[in-house]
Amino acid sequence: MFRLKSADKPRQSAMRSQPVTRYNAQVTEPKWQEKWRDAQVFKARRDESRPKYYVLEMFPYPSGKLHIGHVRNYTMGDLVARYKAAKGFNVFHPMGWDAFGMPAENAAMKHNTHPGTWTYKNIEEMKGQFAALGLSLDWSHEFATCDPAYYGQQQALFLDMLEAGLAYRKNASVNWDPVDMTVLANEQVIDGKGWRSGAPVERKELTQWFFRISDYADELLAALDGLENWPDKVKLMQANWIGKSRGLQFRFATRGAPEGFEALEVYTTRPDTLFGASFAAVSADHPLAKALESDPALAAFTAECRRTGTSAEALEKAEKLGFDTGIKVVHPFDSTKELPVYIANFILMDYGTGAIFGCPAHDQRDLDFARKYGLEVTAVVSPDGKDFSVENEAFTDAGTLINSEFLNGMDIESAKAEVIRRIEAAGTGEGKTVFRLRDWGISRQRYWGCPIPVVHCEACGVVPEKKENLPITLPEDVSFDSPGNPLDRHPTWRNCTCPNCGAKALRETDTMDTFVDSSWYYARFTAPEADTPTHMADADYWMNVDQYIGGVEHAILHLLYARFFARAMVKTGHLPEKCREPFNALFNQGMVCHETYSTKDDKGRDVWHSPDEIVADGAGYKLRETGERVTVGPSVKMSKSKLNVIDPIEQIEQFGADTSRWFVLSDSPPERDVEWTTSGAEAAWKHLQRVWRLAVEVAGEERSGEDVALTKAMHRTIADVTEGYEGFAFNKSIAKLYEFTAAIAKSKGERKTAMRTLALLMQPITPHLAEECWERLGGAGLAAQAPFPEADPAMLVEETITLPIQINGKRRAEISVSKDAPREEVEKLALSHDAVIRVLDGRTPKKLIVVPGRIVNVVV
RNA sequence: GCGGGCGUGGUGGAAUGGUAGACACGCCAGACUUAAAAUCUGUUGGCCAAUAGGCCGUGGGGGUUCAAGUCCCCCCGCCCGCACCA
Numbered sequence: 001m002f003r004l005k006s007a008d009k010p011r012q013s014a015m016r017s018q019p020v021t022r023y024n025a026q027v028t029e030p031k032w033q034e035k036w037r038d039a040q041v042f043k044a045r046r047d048e049s050r051p052k053y054y055v056l057e058m059f060p061y062p063s064g065k066l067h068i069g070h071v072r073n074y075t076m077g078d079l080v081a082r083y084k085a086a087k088g089f090n091v092f093h094p095m096g097w098d099a100f101g102m103p104a105e106n107a108a109m110k111h112n113t114h115p116g117t118w119t120y121k122n123i124e125e126m127k128g129q130f131a132a133l134g135l136s137l138d139w140s141h142e143f144a145t146c147d148p149a150y151y152g153q154q155q156a157l158f159l160d161m162l163e164a165g166l167a168y169r170k171n172a173s174v175n176w177d178p179v180d181m182t183v184l185a186n187e188q189v190i191d192g193k194g195w196r197s198g199a200p201v202e203r204k205e206l207t208q209w210f211f212r213i214s215d216y217a218d219e220l221l222a223a224l225d226g227l228e229n230w231p232d233k234v235k236l237m238q239a240n241w242i243g244k245s246r247g248l249q250f251r252f253a254t255r256g257a258p259e260g261f262e263a264l265e266v267y268t269t270r271p272d273t274l275f276g277a278s279f280a281a282v283s284a285d286h287p288l289a290k291a292l293e294s295d296p297a298l299a300a301f302t303a304e305c306r307r308t309g310t311s312a313e314a315l316e317k318a319e320k321l322g323f324d325t326g327i328k329v330v331h332p333f334d335s336t337k338e339l340p341v342y343i344a345n346f347i348l349m350d351y352g353t354g355a356i357f358g359c360p361a362h363d364q365r366d367l368d369f370a371r372k373y374g375l376e377v378t379a380v381v382s383p384d385g386k387d388f389s390v391e392n393e394a395f396t397d398a399g400t401l402i403n404s405e406f407l408n409g410m411d412i413e414s415a416k417a418e419v420i421r422r423i424e425a426a427g428t429g430e431g432k433t434v435f436r437l438r439d440w441g442i443s444r445q446r447y448w449g450c451p452i453p454v455v456h457c458e459a460c461g462v463v464p465e466k467k468e469n470l471p472i473t474l475p476e477d478v479s480f481d482s483p484g485n486p487l488d489r490h491p492t493w494r495n496c497t498c499p500n501c502g503a504k505a506l507r508e509t510d511t512m513d514t515f516v517d518s519s520w521y522y523a524r525f526t527a528p529e530a531d532t533p534t535h536m537a538d539a540d541y542w543m544n545v546d547q548y549i550g551g552v553e554h555a556i557l558h559l560l561y562a563r564f565f566a567r568a569m570v571k572t573g574h575l576p577e578k579c580r581e582p583f584n585a586l587f588n589q590g591m592v593c594h595e596t597y598s599t600k601d602d603k604g605r606d607v608w609h610s611p612d613e614i615v616a617d618g619a620g621y622k623l624r625e626t627g628e629r630v631t632v633g634p635s636v637k638m639s640k641s642k643l644n645v646i647d648p649i650e651q652i653e654q655f656g657a658d659t660s661r662w663f664v665l666s667d668s669p670p671e672r673d674v675e676w677t678t679s680g681a682e683a684a685w686k687h688l689q690r691v692w693r694l695a696v697e698v699a700g701e702e703r704s705g706e707d708v709a710l711t712k713a714m715h716r717t718i719a720d721v722t723e724g725y726e727g728f729a730f731n732k733s734i735a736k737l738y739e740f741t742a743a744i745a746k747s748k749g750e751r752k753t754a755m756r757t758l759a760l761l762m763q764p765i766t767p768h769l770a771e772e773c774w775e776r777l778g779g780a781g782l783a784a785q786a787p788f789p790e791a792d793p794a795m796l797v798e799e800t801i802t803l804p805i806q807i808n809g810k811r812r813a814e815i816s817v818s819k820d821a822p823r824e825e826v827e828k829l830a831l832s833h834d835a836v837i838r839v840l841d842g843r844t845p846k847k848l849i850v851v852p853g854r855i856v857n858v859v860v
Numbered sequence: 861g862c863g864g865g866c867g868u869g870g871u872g873g874a875a876u877g878g879u880a881g882a883c884a885c886g887c888c889a890g891a892c893u894u895a896a897a898a899u900c901u902g903u904u905g906g907c908c909a910a911u912a913g914g915c916c917g918u919g920g921g922g923g924u925u926c927a928a929g930u931c932c933c934c935c936c937g938c939c940c941g942c943a944c945c946a
Contacts, residue, residue, distance in 0.1 A: 022898095061946055101946060174944070185944040233864055237941075240863050312942050316861040346861085350943095365861080437943090444944065514946070553940060555864080560943095591939090667872045667884065673939080679885055680872070687884090690899090731873075735883035745900095804879040809927045811879045849926050855878040859926050 023692035025656020029768040033134055041784050042081075042136045044092040046541050053089035054542050055081040056522055058550030058558075062097045062144070064122035066129040068592045069551075071648045072664040072674065075765075076589055076730070077549045078135045079665065082764040083725045085136070086788035092542050094525040095130070095137045097123050097144035100151075100449045101514045102185065108448075108480040115448040116476075119146055129649055133657045134767050136784070143528045145517035150524065151450040152471025153533040154516065158453060159464050160572035166212050169462065172441050173285070173310050176204035180483035183445040189309040196483070203285075203306040208443035209452055209510065213564045217242055217435040220563055229585030231671075234555045241556050243436025245269045248420050249353065250429020252280060252329035255338060258291050264329055264341065267352030267434060271423070272415035273359035275404035276380035278370060279340050280329045281322065283347040283354040292325055298343070305345040312348070320369050321345045329357075332428060333405065344369065350438050364394040380404045381412060440561065442513040447478060447486040449511030457498035457505040466499045472507070485509055518558055519565035522548075522582060523575055533574045540576050545583045552588035552671075559586070587728055590673040592664070599628055651681060658766035659685045665730040665765055687738065688769055691758070694745055695773040698755040707749025713740060714754050715795035721761050722791070730765070737762060752777060757789045805830050806857040807839050815856075823850050830856045 036042065057077035060070055081093040097119075104115035111118070123144060130137070143150050161167045175184040179197035183206075188195040213220075221242045224235045248271035251263035264280060282288050284305035293299040301323040308314050322342035331337035339357065346365060347356060360370035361379040367390065370377050382388035385400035401407040407415045420431040443452070451472045453465040465472060475493040478486035487493060487509040498505040520533070526542040527535035550558075566582040569575040575582075651660050663684035668674035717740040724733030737758070744754050756777045763770035763783045774783035798819060803826065805813045813835040817826055827848055830836060836858055847859035 063946095098946075102944090103946080183944075186942095187945040189944095237864050241942085243863095310944080313861075316942090318861090320861095440943080446944090513944070515943095518946085551940090552865085553946090556941060557943065558946090669873080672866080672873090674872080677872075677885075683885055686898095693899090732883085735874075738883055802879090806878080806927070809878090809925095814879070847926055849878090851878060851927095854876095855927085857878075857926050 023689055028772050029657055032768045032771045042138050043140055044138045047090045050090040053084040054092045054545045055547050056545045059096050059098050062099055062119055062122040062126055064125055066126055066648050068648045071660055072592055073589055074135055075661045075664055076670055079764040080547050081136050093137055094141040096142050098518050099144040099146040100517055104448045132652050141525050141528050148471040148473050154450050155453040155470045156467055157533050161568055162464055164572055166568050168210055169207050170210055171205045172208045173203045174206055175310050176202045178202055182483040186311045200307050201309055203310055208441050210439040210441050213440045214437055216564055216567055217437045231588055237555050238560055246433050248429055249432040250423045255328040257327045261288050264355055265353045266355045266357050271419035272412050273362050273380050274419055276359040276361050276378045277339055277357040278360055278376040279342055279358045281342040281344040281347055281356055281358055283349040284343055285349040286354045289343045298323055318345055322373055352434055361390045362394055362396055367394045378403055442516055443510040444513055445485045446511055452508045452510050452512060454508045455496055455498055455505045459503055460498055460500040463498055463500045515561050519561045543579045547585045548583040549587045589670050592674050655685045658688055658769045662766055666734040667731055669731050670728050691741055695755055695776055698751045699776045703750045705749050707747045710743060710747045710754050712795055713743045714757055715791045718789045718791035719796055759783060760786055760789050804855050808860055826850050
């Protein structure tokens with residue numbers, strides 16, 4: 001699920017050699033990692049005496065290389081985990097691998113290896129890279145989704161869902177490469193052509209497995225309201241995706257249609273515009289379109305439509321095309337009015353009935369279509385109720401019905417209700433709630449996925465495999481030398497006996513969508529060894545996930561599927577009822593970006609260069625090898641194609657993990673994209689060095705006498721840093737830590753308390769440095785196990801505050817007042833200020849606004 | 861195309877509708893040094909001005925408000941998702 005592109009080498013840096021007197025991360029970091037490991041500091045144990053806290057970052061796809069985006073994601077999760085542990089929670093912070101998927105098959109084809117070999121090798125490499133980051137992970141719950149122990153339980157879940165009526169088979173379209181004779185993922189369709197063969201892609205119908213997520217459409221929508229700690233934008237996107245709409249489904253009587261098509265059933269969300277209808281249209285996949293394919297021109301048109309890929313984006317971006325079938329439908333309220341029926345390439349067979357009526361005046365897509373084919377455009381909703389017409393822009397706002405007989409003068413909602421009432425009375429249709437959300441197709445015609453545990457028997461049909469035969473494991477001896485599903489062409493794997501009648505039968509060769517794997521891993525983490533999908537007592541103790549962290553690119557699909565799966569697991573008895581919504585809080589972090597470097601080749605095309613090919617000179621950047629000038633492009637998401645990637649492992653080897661951790665959290669707010677700059681990383685390194693020098697200095701000094709200002713600053717810092725940690729404003733916490741470091745450096749008083757506090761405040765971000773400072777300052781035990789500092793509220797109160805004075809909304813002066821000065825005193829002080837007197841010039845202010853503790857505004 | 865988001869100095873960014881630019885990078889100046897690096901100190905949105913101070917300024921245009929980066933409308937640009945990439 002969570003694949004990030006692999007990274008490349010960084011620019012070289014002046015920071016490379018470090019004198020021995022400096023903080024040496026290369027020695028220190030492994031030392032503390034070993035101590036944490038030996039003391040099993042991060043091992044989660046059920047403990048009823050403390051509140052539990054389950055922190056989860058979206059688990060990675062094992063591409064083989066840690067990406068800087070991973071560093072950001074997992075550092076944020078680690079901060080939360082360490083902070084909550086310091087606050088006294090029993091923290092659970094597991095990690096695993098989203099290990100099925102296409103990249104492993106592609107690697108298998110390219111390097112002639114087995115996908116499993118490639119995947120497990122990558123996992124080993126990435127685990128080492130994770131270790132270098134010093135994350136507070138409990139590896140004792142680790143699994144990969146390609147482990148038979150995991151996917152076998154997934155098969156058990158599938159069987160339970162099948163029994164519960166949540167899984168079924170139906171026909172659906174796939175992208176078909178007619179040259180390679182294989183199914184293509186949308187990603188493998190480039191400009192309508194297969195990525196390897198280059199052949200124009202066709203749509204092909206296959207019988208496939210589906211999960212009935214649509215059964216839960218209403219509930220998944222309604223329950224969004226209860227997700228208080230989810231970002232609003234994610235909830236909004238999910239709500240729009242589910243797309244509940246109230247509309248009218250009704251039957252047009254047809255003229256000239258083939259037998260069996262005496263009526264054409266359409267769905268509309270705008271029944272009020274029925275009198276503005278000027279055509280009807282059906283999808284190229286609609287049964288009517290198929291029934292008419294004896295007409296060669298029509299067949300050519302539908303074939304052309306099917307050459308568009310299956311993605312909604314491809315369909316909707318394609319030029320709107322229609323084919324007049326010659327068939328007419330009769331207007332339900334005016335039998336003298338007949339509308340032409342088109343086949344159109346922008347109608348989705350999956351939404352509504354796959355057929356619509358077009359009202360061009362009030363739908364932009366219909367209008368474009370009508371203008372193209374010279375169809376009538378009659379406005380039936382007018383902004384002011386007066387006569388109205390549209391040119392090239394459809395009118396979609398509220399208004400009053402016109403040109404609509406018995407609807408004239410009504411508003412849109414009344415008109416909708418009236419049309420539905422009359423159609424229902426006539427018995428030709430009914431009001432209907434429709435969801436945009438479709439059932440979840442999980443069949444994949446691929447090898448590297450979880451086999452769907454069913455058997456095809458000639459006598460018994462589709463038969464579920466027996467649970468005692470699980471896991472149905474993937475065969476090892478497979479070849480990837482030709483396209484298509486290796487399970488299909490395996491000589492023996494398909495052969496089995498029917499669980500029902502015992503006759504010879506064939507296994508299903510489809511595997512499951514990898515989104516299935518990632519829809520319940522969070523529940524499996526609570527008991528990865530269980531011989532059922534979950535262990536109820538463990539799930540009951542650890543669930544729900546208290547804080548889930550991952551990229552916003554998963555805002556819809558993964559999170560919606562996981563919400564559905566949790567419900568399915570409750571229904572099938574694998575999770576307690578409280579887990580219907582499995583993620584109590586969600587945070588989406590931004591991407592890591594880098595500026596891009598390009599030159600032009602002899603044909604004028606862009607050639608991209610990685611940061612380590614580039615050197616700076618006075619005039620800008622040039623290529624290290626040739627000295628050719630490079631064009632510096634904007635900072636965009638790091639990607640292989642633009643080569644603007646930084647290898648976090650080289651960064652860690654050079655500066656240490658703490659520096660990378662500090663840097664990815666500083667500067668940018670976590671939800672926003674961050675730009676990786678070498679200078680920024682060096683600045684982080686310099687600051688950590690400064691903290692270390694200060695710690696050494698403070699540890700060695702014998703001072704007495706409290707510095708009250710420093711004590712106050714310490715409590716202020718504790719409060720501010722805590723607020724930042726709690727509210728995912730880590731960049732602000734870091735700004736406060738910078739300030740506090742400077743305050744300690746300047747203080748002439750006793751500084752050990754402040755310095756120890758600084759170490760503990762930094763521990764969630766820079767755990768290794770914190771341990772080293774903590775130890776040197778005489779802290780007891782491990783910093784990772786020390787309680788988080790608490791601010792004394794009494795120390796946070798400021799006696800006097802500075803109030804800005806605005807004149808007509810512009811700041812002109814400021815006054816100092818005691819924190820609870822009465823309004824009258826503030827007004828008097830403000831009006832007696834020189835700047836105010838000067839501007840007033842003897843006049844009385846029109847208005848005087850005092851916002852206590854914030855501002856004074858004098859309106860002249 | 862549809863859905864969602866973002867846009868603030870040279871740069872990353874800060875700012876419950878209430879002092880725009882916290883903190884950091886960079887630049888400049890100074891200290892230390894034979895010198896450099898490192899370190900420390902200071903300045904740093906633009907324009908005018910000796911100073912005081914003034915004017916302008918949060919992608920563009922309009923609006924609401926005593927007060928708008930923040931709320932509303934229109935436009936521009938960029939990013940994410942669109943159901944078989946993970």
